[in-house]
Amino acid sequence: MSAWAAFRSAWRALVANALRSVLTMLGIMIGGAAVIAMVAVGQGATDRVQEQMQALGSNIMLVVPGGVSQAGVRLGAQTRQRLTEEDALAIGLEIPEVQVAAPTSRATGQVVWGNSNWGTAVMGVNNDYLEARDWPLRSGRLFDAAELAGSAKVVWLGATVARELFGDQDPVEQTVRLRGIPMTVVGVLSPKGQNSMGQDQDDVVMLPLGTLRNRVWGGDATSRLKRVGSISVKVREGQDMGAVEERIKELLRQRFKVQPGAEDPFNVRNLTEMLRAQEESSRVMTLLLATVAGISLVIGGIGIMNIMLVSVTERTREIGLRMAVGARGRDILAQFLIEAITLSLAGGAVGVLLGAAATWLIGTLADWQVSLSLGAVALAVGFSGLVGVFFGYYPARRASQMLPIAALRHE
Amino acid sequence: MRAIPAAPPLIALRDVSKVYQAGQTVHALRGVSLEIAAGEFVAVMGASGSGKSTLMNILGCLDTPTSGSYLLDGVPVQDRDADALASMRNRRMGFVFQQFNLLPRTSAVENVELPLLYAGVRQPERSRRALAALQRVGLGDRSSHSPAQLSGGQQQRVAIARALVNEPSLILADEPTGALDSQTSTEVMQLLDTLNRQGITVVLVTHEADMAAWARRRLLFKDGRLVSDENNWNLTPIKEASA
Numbered sequence: 001m002s003a004w005a006a007f008r009s010a011w012r013a014l015v016a017n018a019l020r021s022v023l024t025m026l027g028i029m030i031g032g033a034a035v036i037a038m039v040a041v042g043q044g045a046t047d048r049v050q051e052q053m054q055a056l057g058s059n060i061m062l063v064v065p066g067g068v069s070q071a072g073v074r075l076g077a078q079t080r081q082r083l084t085e086e087d088a089l090a091i092g093l094e095i096p097e098v099q100v101a102a103p104t105s106r107a108t109g110q111v112v113w114g115n116s117n118w119g120t121a122v123m124g125v126n127n128d129y130l131e132a133r134d135w136p137l138r139s140g141r142l143f144d145a146a147e148l149a150g151s152a153k154v155v156w157l158g159a160t161v162a163r164e165l166f167g168d169q170d171p172v173e174q175t176v177r178l179r180g181i182p183m184t185v186v187g188v189l190s191p192k193g194q195n196s197m198g199q200d201q202d203d204v205v206m207l208p209l210g211t212l213r214n215r216v217w218g219g220d221a222t223s224r225l226k227r228v229g230s231i232s233v234k235v236r237e238g239q240d241m242g243a244v245e246e247r248i249k250e251l252l253r254q255r256f257k258v259q260p261g262a263e264d265p266f267n268v269r270n271l272t273e274m275l276r277a278q279e280e281s282s283r284v285m286t287l288l289l290a291t292v293a294g295i296s297l298v299i300g301g302i303g304i305m306n307i308m309l310v311s312v313t314e315r316t317r318e319i320g321l322r323m324a325v326g327a328r329g330r331d332i333l334a335q336f337l338i339e340a341i342t343l344s345l346a347g348g349a350v351g352v353l354l355g356a357a358a359t360w361l362i363g364t365l366a367d368w369q370v371s372l373s374l375g376a377v378a379l380a381v382g383f384s385g386l387v388g389v390f391f392g393y394y395p396a397r398r399a400s401q402m403l404p405i406a407a408l409r410h411e
Numbered sequence: 412m413r414a415i416p417a418a419p420p421l422i423a424l425r426d427v428s429k430v431y432q433a434g435q436t437v438h439a440l441r442g443v444s445l446e447i448a449a450g451e452f453v454a455v456m457g458a459s460g461s462g463k464s465t466l467m468n469i470l471g472c473l474d475t476p477t478s479g480s481y482l483l484d485g486v487p488v489q490d491r492d493a494d495a496l497a498s499m500r501n502r503r504m505g506f507v508f509q510q511f512n513l514l515p516r517t518s519a520v521e522n523v524e525l526p527l528l529y530a531g532v533r534q535p536e537r538s539r540r541a542l543a544a545l546q547r548v549g550l551g552d553r554s555s556h557s558p559a560q561l562s563g564g565q566q567q568r569v570a571i572a573r574a575l576v577n578e579p580s581l582i583l584a585d586e587p588t589g590a591l592d593s594q595t596s597t598e599v600m601q602l603l604d605t606l607n608r609q610g611i612t613v614v615l616v617t618h619e620a621d622m623a624a625w626a627r628r629r630l631l632f633k634d635g636r637l638v639s640d641e642n643n644w645n646l647t648p649i650k651e652a653s654a
Contacts, residue, residue, distance in 0.1 A: 005528055016516050321512040324473060325573065326501020326529035328494045404473045408508070 003338075010339040013311070014346075024307045025347030027300025028387065032351020032380045033358055034293035039376035040359040042286025044369040049279040053272065055193045055201065057134035059099075060272050061245060063091070063231040063252070066265040083266065085209065085226040087255060092128075095247050097239040102128035103228035105212055111161060111205055112177040118164045121204045122178065124212030124228070132234040133192075140172045140187025143208050151210035155183040158204035159191040178205065181215055245270055290376075294383060300347065301387035308340050308395035319399050320407025333400035340392020341385060348384030352377050419485050420446040421580060421612050422470060427479035429465050429635075439465040441635040442479070447614065449580060452607040454623035455616045457632030464585070466632065467616045471504060471583045472496045484580065501529050504581040505574025507603075509589035511566045513558040519545060519569045520554040526577045544572040548602060564595030571602060575611075582606065584615045588622055600625045 014021040065082045088103035105124040110117055127142045129135075137156065147154050155178065162171050171185045192201040207216075209228065235244045245268050252258075252266055312319070319332055327335075356372060363370040422445075429440040440462045447453055457463040468474035469481060472488055475496070481488045483503060491499070500506075505526070513522045523541035532540065545554050548568040558566050567587060574582050584603060588596035604625055607613045617623050631639035 002533070012516065317510075317512060318514060321508075321514070322525065322529075323497065324471070324500060324506050324512075325526040326497050326577075328497040328529070330494075331529060405468050408473070408512070 006335055006338045007342065009335060010342045013315075013339055014342060017311075020307060021343060024303050025300075025343055025350065027303040028297060028344050028347030028384050029300075029351040029354060031293060031295075031297030031300045032348040032384055033354035034296050034351075035290055035380040035383070036352055036355025036372065036376055037358040037362065038289035038293045039286060039379065040355070040370040040372045041362060041368060042282065042289045043371040043373055043376065044363075045282040046279060046286060047371045048369045049275055049282055051193065052195065053275045053279065055195060056271055056275065057132060057234065058272065059235040059237065059239070059241065060132065061233040061235065061241070061248070062269045062271055063087075063233060063248065064229070064267050064269065066263070066267060082225075082227045083229075083231055085228055087252065088228065088231045090255060091231065091233060091248055091251060094251055095244065097236055097244045097247070099234045099236045100128045100131050101234075102126060102132040102232045103209060103230075104129055104232060105209060105227075105229040107212060107216060109179045109205075109216065111157075111165060113165045113171075113174065116165050118161055120158070120161050122212065122216065123204055123206045124209040124216075125206045126209060129206070129232060130189075132232040135192055136190050137187040138190040139170065140185070143186070148208045148210065151208060151214045153181060153183040153211060153215065154186045154207065156187040156189055156206040157185055158189050158206075159202040160200055161203060161205055162188045178207070179216055183207065183211075241270055241273055290379070297348075297380075297383055297387055300384075301344065301391035304340055304343050304388060305391035305395060307343075308336060308392055309398070311339070312336060312395045312399040315399075316402065316407050316410035319402055320404050320410065323402070323404035324408060329400040332402075333396045336396035336399045337389065337392050340396065341388035344384045344388030344392070345381065348381045351384065352380055355380065420482075421449040421451075421484055422447040422614075423480075423482040423485075424469075425480045425482075427469065427476045427481060429462075429469065429474070430477045438635050440469070440476070443635075443637050444479075445630065445637060445640065447612065449612055450607070450610055451628055452604070452613045452626045453615065453628045453630060454626035455614060455630045455632065456618060456620075456623050458618065460634075461632040462635040463616050463632045465635075467583060467585055467614070470581075470614060471506060472499045497529075501526055502577060503579055504583055505571075505577065505579040507567070507570050507574050507582060507584040507587045509586040511558070511563075511570045511590070513566055513569060513573075515559065516557055518555045518557055519550060519561065519572075522558070522569055523573045523576050525573060530577055541572070541576055544576040545569070547575060548572045562595070563591050564598055567591060567595070567599050568602060571599070571606075575606065579611070581612045581614065584613065586617055587615070588617070588619070596622065 063083060083103070085103045088101045092098055092101040102125065107122040107124075108119065109122045110119050126148055130137070130142070138159065140156065143152070143154060146152065155176065157165070157171055165171065165176065166174070171188055174185050175182050176185060177183070189202065189206070195201050209226075213226070233248065235241055248268055249264065253264065256265055258264060322332060359370050359372050362368055424443055424445050427440055427443045428438070431437040431439055443462075443466065455463045455466060465474070469476055472483075475489050475491070479489070483499065488496070488499065514525070520538060520541045523544050524537050527537045527540060542551065542554055545551050548571050550565060550568055550572065553561060553565060558569070561569065582603070587603070588599055591599060600622060603613050603615065613626075615622070615626055623629055627642065629639070629641055630637055
């Protein structure tokens, strides 16, 4: 008996009891829909974290000064409690695993061009920062050495700022005013998207550290110390982030002359690791959701087994007749197995459609990031097929082992 | 129409017994020996419990004897496994049942195709042969009707077409007219008679004497034993004349 003929005969048997078939499939439908929707939600969360990791750049650590709580250490007025450009230089030079250590400072300011203006974050950086963050320029050029050393009035615009001030025009070589200081735009950054806190990272202007210190803030006593807000450290590919983190701490403890047992006046945040942990937890979440949804598929399978047992009993005479005209045990087994699989696969297919609709609804109404993947569809359909085989086998085997004379006489 | 005795018999039973162990031991057949030659039309008669149904099941390879041997066309059938028996049923014989046993909601032609399906015959050959069989029983114009759209006699003729379709050498009819009125019973018996005259061996199980009268040989069973085996020549022309 060919597979196609078996499938047609299975289809006819299912259509003959259409309502019963649909009710039987209901469990599989709901299970399949749940798998699709749950995996889409979980995968959406994972994707979001992955996008953030992408935006952050790979292998990034952030060194920041300790909070006010460490004032209790009271090391005296001249002790360096804050990070400086030299600290960044030292990290870059003395720790070979570090690819680049970029010092940055932050401020805010109003940027004006022509008759438009835009309030934004102002970052003092050097060229290393772009390397550390894997953040290329969309147009324009890097700062040159003279501009960096001479606190030149040059600036890069983030994609959002460029759009808000210039629209479609090219900002490069235009002069904007930042806190009233005229500055030449020498580059526009490529778009970076949101960070893990949901802030728009493109809403920024960047200028040389010296320019921020000496011209925007105005040179005071602290500017001679070349203090910076934080240091972004990019570790070379394939290095142990934890070990490098320890070496950075060790180096800074020496530089800050921290007594053994005393609190560090700085923090090293391993951003990549934090996001990895977040990614891992959303992966586990996805797995958990898929498992719960999978259980409902299995319960749907029990419904299929139940109805297949009823069907085998009802059709005992048909089984006897088929055996009398030459069906072997395996022909009968195949027939009922194919019926069960047809039920479960049809249920799974409808479930996928329902799940896709539910996913779309969740994405639209709840505004969650969702990701409907081909893998989830394959998982749902494949698993419902397996459920059909597993729960269909017992009834089918029972049918195939009937004795033809007993089956023919069955009333 | 009796076959030449020298030819190998189509069916040869030697000392066949069948014992059922259902709570108590039941001897359904006790040492039955008989031969049926190709081309015969045999009626198996007897009261219920006489063993005629058991004989039918054994002849039809639906059951195997407890002891004794059964040669079908010279090939031993006893001790074969279920798959081999299924193949025998499929290729060597056709069944006609009292209750027709047609698949509901399935067209006549597809019902007739069923044995071909298990014989591995592919389309369009399968439909072609099924239609030919339906024409042979005079239902060529009803091929797309479902059993519910056919009368009892027509349903039984579809069942006969199903029995014919694989070109069997033997048709086993178990009370084929039991569910039919006398008019359609006669039609069905005429059809079986015609097929017999075309060379197919027919074994008919019945308890009605006027149906058995169509056969040219009558076997009478009682308590699991063959008690009478007589020829029935002279009745046949009378039936034919009345038909």
